[in-house]
Amino acid sequence: MELDLSGSVALVTGGVRGVGAGISRVFLEAGATVVTCARRPPQAPITGAGGTAEFLPCDVRDAAAVQELVEAIVARYGRLDHVVNNAGGAPFAPTATASPNYHDKIVQLNLMAPLWVSRAANTVMQQQPAGGSIVMISSVSGHRPSPASAAYGAAKAGLDSLVTSLAVEWAPKVRLNSVIVGMVRTENSHLHYGDEAGIAAVADTVPLRRLATPEDIGRCAAFLASPLAGYVTGGTLLAHGGGERPAFLDAATAGNVETAGH
Numbered sequence: 001m002e003l004d005l006s007g008s009v010a011l012v013t014g015g016v017r018g019v020g021a022g023i024s025r026v027f028l029e030a031g032a033t034v035v036t037c038a039r040r041p042p043q044a045p046i047t048g049a050g051g052t053a054e055f056l057p058c059d060v061r062d063a064a065a066v067q068e069l070v071e072a073i074v075a076r077y078g079r080l081d082h083v084v085n086n087a088g089g090a091p092f093a094p095t096a097t098a099s100p101n102y103h104d105k106i107v108q109l110n111l112m113a114p115l116w117v118s119r120a121a122n123t124v125m126q127q128q129p130a131g132g133s134i135v136m137i138s139s140v141s142g143h144r145p146s147p148a149s150a151a152y153g154a155a156k157a158g159l160d161s162l163v164t165s166l167a168v169e170w171a172p173k174v175r176l177n178s179v180i181v182g183m184v185r186t187e188n189s190h191l192h193y194g195d196e197a198g199i200a201a202v203a204d205t206v207p208l209r210r211l212a213t214p215e216d217i218g219r220c221a222a223f224l225a226s227p228l229a230g231y232v233t234g235g236t237l238l239a240h241g242g243g244e245r246p247a248f249l250d251a252a253t254a255g256n257v258e259t260a261g262h
Contacts, residue, residue: 003222003223003228004226005027005081005222005225005226008032008033008081008082009033009077009079009082010027010032010033010034010035010225011034011036011069011082011083011117012084013036013038013083013084013085013114013117014038014088015038015046015084016036016042016046017038017186018186019137019184019186019214020214022214022215022217023222024218025046025214025218026215027222028048028049028051028052030226033051033054035053035077037057037087038055038057038087039057039059041055041057042055060087060114061113062116063116066113067120070121070124080121080124081128081130082132082134082135082225083117083121083133083135084137084225085117085118085134085135085136087114088109088113088137088155088156090151090152092148092149093148094148095151098151107155109155110152110159111155111156111159114159121134121174125174126173131173131174131175132174133177133224133225134177135177135179135221136177138159138160138180138181138236139180142155142180143160143180159178160178163176163178167233167235171233176233177229177233177234177237178235178236179217179220179239180236180238180240181212181217181239181240182211182212183211184212184213184214185203185211199211206241206242207241210241211241212239216239220239224237
């Protein structure tokens with residue numbers, strides 16, 4: 001029952017920092033050959049279990065550049081077995097005042113880019129005897145209100161819908177699943193939550209009382225990519241520590257709040 005990706009080749013988009021770096025490290029530790037891509041190279045090589053991830057520059061919003069990226073991977077390694085579409089994100093920006101260009105770029109990065117990468121990878125995987133797997137890194141923002149990042153939330157909801165459609169369209173050779181990610185502690189957490197006290201206060205709102213680590217998300221992605229999940233496609237895996245405590249529990253004045261009605 002070991003999670004073993006030895007002999008496989010994996011592409012992790014945005015795999016050089018934050019959650020992406022954690023995913024890359026987990027795939028390396030599972031024995032995969034890992035290629036990462038981003039617009040800028042990592043400050044330090046991504047390593048794990050004695051291996052080092054290769055970096056190739058690519059703007060995944062550019063469909064032609066993505067095609068060249070996948071062709072370069074296949075030319076070097078002869079195969080592409082796994083893709084983790086991790087590149088994404090959005091800065092805080094009120095929806096009513098953010099520019100049309102801002103909203104367009106957010107949707108491009110979080111919805112269209114994973115589609116371009118997946119299409120290019122699928123072309124390769126369909127020709128391989130063992131096919132391949134694609135994992136989308138999605139977000140709880142696609143399944144609950146996402147104020148000041150509405151375009152991001154809508155794009156992530158679209159990403160999860162895309163998974164269900166492509167899982168049917170590209171079966172049986174290619175499996176597609178998504179990891180719906182909650183709050184993660186990365187090197188940039190202070191930009192979102194403030195100092196250590198702020199991060200601790202945010203973590204206290206999660207039932208598991210902590211934020212995820214990048215490696216937590218990486219292990220979920222590696223499981224979905226692996227043969228252990230060989231009969232799982234078109235699915236979503238929640239990685240949010242139990243979600244968010246319902247607001248009414250803090251507002252209620254009763255000593256013991258029970259769900260009323262049906």
